[in-house]
Amino acid sequence: MMRLTVDTIDQVIEVIISKESVRLDLTGVGFIDPYSLLLLVLSLRYRQMFGSPLAVRWPVRKDALGWMRAMGFFAEIDDPKRTWRSEASSRSDALQPITHITREDSVSRLVNAFDKRLHERYPLTDEARNALVKIMFELFQNIPQHSNATGEVSDPYGLAAMQDYTDSIFLAVADMGIGLARSLSTREGLMDLSDGSALNRIVYDGLSRFSDPGRGGELRRIAQLARRWDGLLIIRSGEALLYMDAERGDIYDAPYFPGVQIGLRLSRRVFGIDSPMVDNGAFL
Amino acid sequence: MNVMNELTFPIAPFGVRLGTRLEGKGAREKLLVTLESIPEPGRLIVSLDGVEVLSGSFADETIALSCARLATGEYGDRYLVVRSPSLEIAEDLSHKLERRHLAMFCLIDGRIEVLGQLAFPMRETLELVNKLKETTAKELSELLGIRHNACLHRVGKLTELRLIRREEIGSAGPHRAYRLFSVIYT
Numbered sequence: 001m002m003r004l005t006v007d008t009i010d011q012v013i014e015v016i017i018s019k020e021s022v023r024l025d026l027t028g029v030g031f032i033d034p035y036s037l038l039l040l041v042l043s044l045r046y047r048q049m050f051g052s053p054l055a056v057r058w059p060v061r062k063d064a065l066g067w068m069r070a071m072g073f074f075a076e077i078d079d080p081k082r083t084w085r086s087e088a089s090s091r092s093d094a095l096q097p098i099t100h101i102t103r104e105d106s107v108s109r110l111v112n113a114f115d116k117r118l119h120e121r122y123p124l125t126d127e128a129r130n131a132l133v134k135i136m137f138e139l140f141q142n143i144p145q146h147s148n149a150t151g152e153v154s155d156p157y158g159l160a161a162m163q164d165y166t167d168s169i170f171l172a173v174a175d176m177g178i179g180l181a182r183s184l185s186t187r188e189g190l191m192d193l194s195d196g197s198a199l200n201r202i203v204y205d206g207l208s209r210f211s212d213p214g215r216g217g218e219l220r221r222i223a224q225l226a227r228r229w230d231g232l233l234i235i236r237s238g239e240a241l242l243y244m245d246a247e248r249g250d251i252y253d254a255p256y257f258p259g260v261q262i263g264l265r266l267s268r269r270v271f272g273i274d275s276p277m278v279d280n281g282a283f284l
Numbered sequence: 285m286n287v288m289n290e291l292t293f294p295i296a297p298f299g300v301r302l303g304t305r306l307e308g309k310g311a312r313e314k315l316l317v318t319l320e321s322i323p324e325p326g327r328l329i330v331s332l333d334g335v336e337v338l339s340g341s342f343a344d345e346t347i348a349l350s351c352a353r354l355a356t357g358e359y360g361d362r363y364l365v366v367r368s369p370s371l372e373i374a375e376d377l378s379h380k381l382e383r384r385h386l387a388m389f390c391l392i393d394g395r396i397e398v399l400g401q402l403a404f405p406m407r408e409t410l411e412l413v414n415k416l417k418e419t420t421a422k423e424l425s426e427l428l429g430i431r432h433n434a435c436l437h438r439v440g441k442l443t444e445l446r447l448i449r450r451e452e453i454g455s456a457g458p459h460r461a462y463r464l465f466s467v468i469y470t
Contacts, residue, residue, distance in 0.1 A: 107304050126336075137342075141303070213385070
């Protein structure tokens with residue numbers, strides 16, 4: 001069984017965005033995490049933008065396919081312009097389907113919808129629930145605030161999704177905007193940063209595109225929280241990927257993809273549910 | 285006599301979960317109008333009662349930026365104080381104040397905390413001013429066992445941060461003489 005996770009999704013992305021590729025075989029896929037699911041949606045849309053056909057063979061496992069459908073994956077691929085409404089999935093194993101983020105004035109409503117889903121499923125501690133709500137506020141509003149800071153993206157939007165597992169809760173947020181380096185380049189003195197340097201400066205130094213000292217620092221705070229909670233944080237921007245867990249936080253080269261994609265996996269222990277965080281295979 | 289006019293500005297009417305800069309900007313505009321409406325000397329208590337989540341972005345846009353404008357002297361002899369049901373709710377505000385090199389009082393269930401960035405000597409001086417409620421730089425320097433110049437420096441910084449009130453009462457030798465007031469114990 002093939003698993004689409006942070007460790008493997010880049011291989012799939014490379015196939016999708018390569019103009020030479022004409023087919024993509026996902027028949028063996030039995031597991032996809034929300035981060036990979038959003039990257040899959042965006043990369044297929046990216047491919048559609050340059051109009052080159054790609055024949056995709058979808059997973060044969062019914063549970064895998066059913067989960068993708070319940071998460072709204074196929075609706076996104078078939079009709080990317082559809083208007084998102086906060087709708088609960090009929091499937092009990094899809095926690096929060098793919099959601100569109102376009103405007104800052106809708107962020108509070110979306111955060112509350114995500115929180116409601118989570119709350120319906122778990123008796124969360126107030127501390128953990130409120131911390132996650134704060135994280136969602138910051139990640140969601142980054143999209144309208146930063147993903148098109150230069151005004152060069154014709155149809156700026158972001159996607160978010162959330163899934164729970166036996167050991168953890170996984171939140172993913174992704175966009176196809178200008179990315180971190182381009183965002184920072186709008187600030188004097190930060191014109192020529194590579195994707196890796198921009199990621200490093202934002203996550204470790206708390207830098208933002210604004211010189212106002214009150215701006216920025218949110219991703220650094222989220223990284224600190226993820227570390228404190230033994231979580232996993234993935235931030236991908238352009239050609240760089242940050243992989244941070246309790247033991248390490250390294251930035252790697254990745255195949256180019258526009259925008260910023262973030263995955264945050266937190267142990268269910270954080271939410272007052274006592275189970276260890278282990279990478280325990282398929283749930284689909 | 286240290287008498288101060290006071291109003292309370294509740295944040296909860298803007299929501300129990302406050303997250304975006306857009307919402308924070310709207311709240312700040314109302315907060316500053318309320319602050320300006322208090323006759324000088326005036327103190328505005330920004331109440332977080334009923335708030336469950338205060339994100340860094342909202343806190344910065346509403347409270348930290350107001351605090352920054354206050355520190356420029358734009359609002360005259362007026363002060364901002366936060367009242368919070370817990371330190372956790374004000375945690376991200378404290379972080380934002382720190383980034384801005386600002387500090388604010390936070391009243392939590394009868395005790396007083398200082399949010400943001402304030403070095404130990406400043407905290408020590410501030411605690412003494414609060415304890416005495418009303419004092420002079422000369423008295424402070426004697427009690428702290430520091431030179432008068434150093435005390436004036438601390439007092440100047442605390443005044444700039446709007447953590448104490450200072451009134452000039454003449455001169456003492458080469459230095460100006462000030463009467464200092466607590467903005468908490470009035």
